[in-house]
Amino acid sequence: MPEQHEPDGAVSAAGMGGAMDLAAAEAATLERTPGGPGGAGPRGRPRSLWSDAWRDLRRNPVFLGSALVILFLVLISLWPSLITSGNPLTCDLAKAQEGSQPGHPFGFDGQGCDVYTRTVYGARASVTVGVCATLGVAVLGSVLGGLAGFFGGLGDAVLSRLTDVFFAIPVVLGGLVLLSVVTSNTVWPVVGFMVLLGWPQISRIARGAVITARQNDYVQAARALGASPARILLRHIAPNAVAPVIVVATIALGTYIALEATLSYLGVGLKPPSVSWGIDISAASPYIRNAPHALLWPSGALAITVLAFIMLGDAVRDALDPRLR
Amino acid sequence: MGRYVVRRLLQMIPVFVGATLLIFLMVNVMGDPVAGLCGERQCDPATAARLKRDLGLDKPVWQQYLTYMGKVFTGDFGTAFNGQPVTELMATAFPVTVRLTIVAILFEVVVGIALGVLTGLRRGRPVDTGVLLATLVVISVPTFVTGLLLQLLLGVAWGWIRPSVSPAAAFGELIVPGLVLASVSLAYVTRLTRTSLAENRRSDYVRTAIAKGLPPHRVITRHLLRNSLIPVVTFIGADIGALMGGAIVTERIFNIHGVGYQLYQGIVRQNTQTVVGFVTVLVLVFLIANLLVDLLYAVLDPRIRYA
Numbered sequence: 217m218p219e220q221h222e223p224d225g226a227v228s229a230a231g232m233g234g235a236m237d238l239a240a241a242e243a244a245t246l247e248r249t250p251g252g253p254g255g256a257g258p259r260g261r262p263r264s265l266w267s268d269a270w271r272d273l274r275r276n277p278v279f280l281g282s283a284l285v286i287l288f289l290v291l292i293s294l295w296p297s298l299i300t301s302g303n304p305l306t307c308d309l310a311k312a313q314e315g316s317q318p319g320h321p322f323g324f325d326g327q328g329c330d331v332y333t334r335t336v337y338g339a340r341a342s343v344t345v346g347v348c349a350t351l352g353v354a355v356l357g358s359v360l361g362g363l364a365g366f367f368g369g370l371g372d373a374v375l376s377r378l379t380d381v382f383f384a385i386p387v388v389l390g391g392l393v394l395l396s397v398v399t400s401n402t403v404w405p406v407v408g409f410m411v412l413l414g415w416p417q418i419s420r421i422a423r424g425a426v427i428t429a430r431q432n433d434y435v436q437a438a439r440a441l442g443a444s445p446a447r448i449l450l451r452h453i454a455p456n457a458v459a460p461v462i463v464v465a466t467i468a469l470g471t472y473i474a475l476e477a478t479l480s481y482l483g484v485g486l487k488p489p490s491v492s493w494g495i496d497i498s499a500a501s502p503y504i505r506n507a508p509h510a511l512l513w514p515s516g517a518l519a520i521t522v523l524a525f526i527m528l529g530d531a532v533r534d535a536l537d538p539r540l541r
Numbered sequence: 542m543g544r545y546v547v548r549r550l551l552q553m554i555p556v557f558v559g560a561t562l563l564i565f566l567m568v569n570v571m572g573d574p575v576a577g578l579c580g581e582r583q584c585d586p587a588t589a590a591r592l593k594r595d596l597g598l599d600k601p602v603w604q605q606y607l608t609y610m611g612k613v614f615t616g617d618f619g620t621a622f623n624g625q626p627v628t629e630l631m632a633t634a635f636p637v638t639v640r641l642t643i644v645a646i647l648f649e650v651v652v653g654i655a656l657g658v659l660t661g662l663r664r665g666r667p668v669d670t671g672v673l674l675a676t677l678v679v680i681s682v683p684t685f686v687t688g689l690l691l692q693l694l695l696g697v698a699w700g701w702i703r704p705s706v707s708p709a710a711a712f713g714e715l716i717v718p719g720l721v722l723a724s725v726s727l728a729y730v731t732r733l734t735r736t737s738l739a740e741n742r743r744s745d746y747v748r749t750a751i752a753k754g755l756p757p758h759r760v761i762t763r764h765l766l767r768n769s770l771i772p773v774v775t776f777i778g779a780d781i782g783a784l785m786g787g788a789i790v791t792e793r794i795f796n797i798h799g800v801g802y803q804l805y806q807g808i809v810r811q812n813t814q815t816v817v818g819f820v821t822v823l824v825l826v827f828l829i830a831n832l833l834v835d836l837l838y839a840v841l842d843p844r845i846r847y848a
Contacts, residue, residue, distance in 0.1 A: 377552075377555050377556060377559070378559070380556045380559075381555075381556050381559035381560045381563060382560075382563075384556055384557075384559075384560040384782075384824045384827050384828060385560055385563060385564065385820075385824065386782075386783065386786025386787060386789075386820075386823060386827075388786070388787060388789055388790060389786055389789060389804065389820060389823070390564075390567065392789070392804070392805065392808050393564070393567045393568060393808060393816060393820075394567050396808050396809070470681065474681075474683040477683055477685075477686075478683055478684070478685055478790060481685050481790075482789075482790070482793065482805075497685070497686065497689070501689055501794075504689065504692070504693050504697060505697055508693055511689060511693070512690075515682075515686045515689070515690065518682075518683065518686065519678070519681050519682040519683075519686065520681075522681040522682070522683070523677065523678065523681035523682075526677065526680060526681055527677065
């Protein structure tokens with residue numbers, strides 16, 4: 217039985233070669249020579265959607281740029297002390313609202329905290345919320361949507377109506393209602409809320425992708441050969457339906473980061489003494505006249521982060537969607 | 542067509558019930574509903590018990606929900622905890638938010654479509670790249686940041702507008718807040734128009750129109766635009782509900798006393814009647830807007846026929 221797709225091994229192999237090939241890919245982008253360093257792999261090996269997409273991505277300056285920004289964000293959210301020696305909670309009221317000065321390039325906020333240190337430490341909350349919420353939404357949404365699309369029937373009908381229900385509730389509003397009672401000061405209530413209201417988006421995409429993949433000839437063939445539903449779903453349909461989910465999830469990651477900041481701005485997301493860009497922007501908005509820098513730096517960091525994820529998602533979509541080629 | 546409308550209306554019912562029930566449950570999770578009645582102090586237990594019995598809060602949630610919905614359909618949205626009927630609050634809040642939404646929709650239609658046409662007809666030129674980049678930036682910057690920055694620049698630094706809107710909230714004062722509310726959708730409308738235009742430009746009917754010697758502006762307005770705008774119109778229609786629900790952030794920044802403001806107050810003060818009432822109306826607006834969009838589809842695109 218011919219396999220129409222390559223198993224996941226191809227992706228991880230390509231992923232491992234990625235770091236080493238970065239320089240070569242950059243050179244290839246400049247040269248634009250077909251069959252250059254970023255060209256086809258070893259001869260005779262079948263080219264899957266994934267290896268094709270990866271070849272495109274390696275030459276895409278937008279992808280490389282946003283991937284670098286994201287890598288940097290992940291690094292500083294894991295080890296903020298890499299680029300700052302300060303403590304975000306050490307503040308000196310005497311210095312409140314002061315501007316930029318040696319050792320404190322971004323100045324001080326309304327409480328006299330160093331804006332640079334707080335901006336660096338704020339990355340952790342955003343990245344954690346974004347990554348965890350996206351993982352949760354992607355897993356829950358694709359499992360529910362995938363099963364509904366594969367088996368159809370009553371479960372599918374119920375799930376479709378349920379997603380309609382969730383779509384009818386404004387997200388920020390739901391967040392305000394649900395999170396206003398939470399007193400916990402961790403990111404988990406926010407993540408939980410996003411998974412609760414975010415899964416229908418992915419489930420719709422996954423359901424559609426599974427229904428499309430289900431009609432392919434190789435699925436019929438596998439069924440005719442007596443493969444079990446579990447095997448068909450996992451080995452034949454899932455690898456071919458996962459691409460749209462990945463694309464939507466990447467773009468959604470950016471929007472979850474923006475949503476966390478919005479909720480924190482409204483006072484129901486993370487709460488002080490947590491350090492988050494949303495909290496800092498909210499705290500700086502009353503002093504907007506005297507200390508605009510305290511508002512601008514975290515806003516800039518937030519915007520660049522969201523932009524990086526959205527552009528990464530855009531680039532991945534362009535690479536994975538063959539119709540756009 | 543008639544049968545389709547009936548089917549869609551029937552489909553709306555479970556969604557409406559589900560969404561309002563979900564909000565009802567969420568508000569119940571929100572905390573002790575009578576706690577808000579005693580202000581900052583703790584309620585005296587006997588008073589709390591009596592209040593709960595008077596308000597029917599000692600009954601199970603599903604029974605409360607049924608009673609509430611029964612009243613909603615007779616136009617009674619209950620009483621806010623300051624004694625004002627919720628419908629009275631709505632009468633002052635909804636006109637403001639509707640005005641704000643109208644301004645936002647106008648921005649989407651006029652600016653969004655104009656930019657989309659401009660870039661769609663000049664694909665790959667500097668103006669196209671520039672506008673595309675700008676839309677990406679607008680989409681990435683959260684609305685509350687856009688709002689605060691515009692308030693800082695136009696209201697504080699340059700003094701073109703007043704940083705906060707008066708309670709009357711006339712159309713003139715809502716221009717900048719409307720732009721902020723529209724910003725992200727505006728960028729989507731631009732991109733959608735551009736893509737749709739670029740796709741249809743290669744179609745046969747456009748080639749025919751050009752071949753039979755029509756002047757370019759006529760090809761664009763009569764043939765190309767009419768077909769390209771179908772997805773844009775549906776996007777804007779579906780956006781109405783989202784804009785009204787999302788106005789909460791914009792209204793907070795510019796201190797506009799609309800739906801978002803009342804909802805925020807209701808949530809902070811644990812005023813459950815206000816929250817459930819306003820959200821119920823918002824859900825209804827969302828569902829009706831979506832239904833109208835689906836019907837509009839058939840009017841705009843004669844290939845689609847609902848039997």
